[in-house]
Amino acid sequence: MTKNNSPEIVIVGSMALDTVETPFGKVENALGGSxxxxxxxxxxxxxxxxxxxxxxxFPEKHLDFFKEHGIGIEGIEKSEKNTxxxxxxxxxxxxxxxxxxxxxxxxxxxxxxxxxxxxNADFLFLGNFDPEKQLQVLFQMxxxxxxxxxxxxxxxxxxxxxxxxxxxxxxxxxxxxxAEARQLFKTPxxxxxxxxxxxxxxxxxxIKKGExxxxxxxxxxxxxxxxxxLENVVDPTGCGDSFAGALIGYLAKTKDLGEKNFRKAIxxxxxxxxxxxxDFSLNRLSRLKKTEISKRIxxxxxxxxx
Amino acid sequence: MTKNNSPEIVIVGSMALDTVETPFGKVENALGGSxxxxxxxxxxxxxxxxxxxxxxxFPEKHLDFFKEHGIGIEGIEKSEKNTxxxxxxxxxxxxxxxxxxxxxxxxxxxxxxxxxxxxNADFLFLGNFDPEKQLQVLFQMxxxxxxxxxxxxxxxxxxxxxxxxxxxxxxxxxxxxxAEARQLFKTPxxxxxxxxxxxxxxxxxxIKKGExxxxxxxxxxxxxxxxxxLENVVDPTGCGDSFAGALIGYLAKTKDLGEKNFRKAIxxxxxxxxxxxxDFSLNRLSRLKKTEISKRIxxxxxxxxx
Numbered sequence: 363m364t365k366n367n368s369p370e371i372v373i374v375g376s377m378a379l380d381t382v383e384t385p386f387g388k389v390e391n392a393l394g395g396s397x398x399x400x401x402x403x404x405x406x407x408x409x410x411x412x413x414x415x416x417x418x419x420f421p422e423k424h425l426d427f428f429k430e431h432g433i434g435i436e437g438i439e440k441s442e443k444n445t446x447x448x449x450x451x452x453x454x455x456x457x458x459x460x461x462x463x464x465x466x467x468x469x470x471x472x473x474x475x476x477x478x479x480x481x482n483a484d485f486l487f488l489g490n491f492d493p494e495k496q497l498q499v500l501f502q503m504x505x506x507x508x509x510x511x512x513x514x515x516x517x518x519x520x521x522x523x524x525x526x527x528x529x530x531x532x533x534x535x536x537x538x539x540x541a542e543a544r545q546l547f548k549t550p551x552x553x554x555x556x557x558x559x560x561x562x563x564x565x566x567x568x569i570k571k572g573e574x575x576x577x578x579x580x581x582x583x584x585x586x587x588x589x590x591x592l593e594n595v596v597d598p599t600g601c602g603d604s605f606a607g608a609l610i611g612y613l614a615k616t617k618d619l620g621e622k623n624f625r626k627a628i629x630x631x632x633x634x635x636x637x638x639x640x641d642f643s644l645n646r647l648s649r650l651k652k653t654e655i656s657k658r659i660x661x662x663x664x665x666x667x668x
Numbered sequence: 669m670t671k672n673n674s675p676e677i678v679i680v681g682s683m684a685l686d687t688v689e690t691p692f693g694k695v696e697n698a699l700g701g702s703x704x705x706x707x708x709x710x711x712x713x714x715x716x717x718x719x720x721x722x723x724x725x726f727p728e729k730h731l732d733f734f735k736e737h738g739i740g741i742e743g744i745e746k747s748e749k750n751t752x753x754x755x756x757x758x759x760x761x762x763x764x765x766x767x768x769x770x771x772x773x774x775x776x777x778x779x780x781x782x783x784x785x786x787x788n789a790d791f792l793f794l795g796n797f798d799p800e801k802q803l804q805v806l807f808q809m810x811x812x813x814x815x816x817x818x819x820x821x822x823x824x825x826x827x828x829x830x831x832x833x834x835x836x837x838x839x840x841x842x843x844x845x846x847a848e849a850r851q852l853f854k855t856p857x858x859x860x861x862x863x864x865x866x867x868x869x870x871x872x873x874x875i876k877k878g879e880x881x882x883x884x885x886x887x888x889x890x891x892x893x894x895x896x897x898l899e900n901v902v903d904p905t906g907c908g909d910s911f912a913g914a915l916i917g918y919l920a921k922t923k924d925l926g927e928k929n930f931r932k933a934i935x936x937x938x939x940x941x942x943x944x945x946x947d948f949s950l951n952r953l954s955r956l957k958k959t960e961i962s963k964r965i966x967x968x969x970x971x972x973x974x
Contacts, residue, residue, distance in 0.1 A: 583971075586974065626974055
């Protein structure tokens, strides 16, 4: 295995076949899952490898899709079950999905196993899955990565809050949305929740607020990133994951973990997430051009200037 | 009546005695009402006169308080009933109040009548009261003010949507929070709601989002103002009104209605509103210093820079 084959970024998470309905249409068994969104997004910026599990019904074309985008698939295991399937519906308020069906299937067999040449990666993203398994991934790394970003969800905050807190402590950046931060730290005040994250050995705390943008806290400063004003949100599925992927991707590309660059990373990540919402599944990101990204980043500058 | 007695800004709205409970304490029959908050806030920036109604139980000291702050009280009528009384409670999520009691009392007699020397004012704020009465105030003006800012609430959007739309059309700025805009224009998408406001002859649309800040739309551009990250919100009552008052106050002081200055006005208004939330009733604003205002405005610059 040559060093050139090793990804700079390892993305661990789910791969899914999603059925999603919004007021603007419906897709059935479309490519989804946290690793898919995060991996495609980070792949825009630096060499990325996926660690995930698929089922026997997972179409080969999706694996080809990642290969075509230069994303490593050696860490994708195949289960004898069907692929993890999520079915959800968004009403006219596309901020929150109604889950119609969750079939874990292959995800039940998910014990992430890193390929040898992934174990020295400098950047690691732990998508939203069982916190005990997230910790196991960290133990498999040969050295502590320069940056570990983790995600979680309300299900694990309710069922395994202590383990979630361990993951927060073990990560450099524990991504949460506002509801998750309020739930985990039992406070309605996001500033207080962020302080709790910072107390858990984190240099930065990021709280995502969907259409309202995103907050970055450090011990000394605060940054508020706006949401991009989208008139036509088609499907917000995967926005949080593509945000996470673009964030770690941008940081891996620029190799600067200072606060100033973190602010740029957040705006870049918000940009990618805003594009993701413009179409179903990974459709918008798969045809996204670099010129579109830089154009929207400069619009972000204009909309916050005073 | 000399010209010097005429206010630059006329604020029309309610005056109230509020009983408010939050997790941080309780006040009983404290000074409140949209005109009180908006008037004190606009008074920081330019000569302000109030038009409102109080009841027979309204303490004289509150009128003295406004006089001491240089705010005109000749337009405050006295009813034989008791003063409008609102009783509300905020839980740990201080974003939304639970109304325990509303006694309209004197507000039932409110037929705003402008003193003669108020009728040439260049800046008019129509607080949140019956839209038909808001329109009557406009008819009383001797000339169309340079800037008319209006406010509304869900109660009137439900009961008199057509009249609310007339007020939106007659105003230059119709202030709404996100829920009100979604309700009035029957869309979950704030960009779409703002476009509807702009179509109603408005040059700017402002949508307030509480702790998430505020959006400014024009036909050509968009501005996103962050919420100020307050760790200790004591009582958010009157934040919307003090935002409105500071907005029109800043614009009256600077006399520049261009978009660039509007952005500054919004940041200034957000600053005043953030201070208002730090204590009950008008307590924080009544002891607010100009140096504190400019210090917080410069903090707003720091938290949005990337």
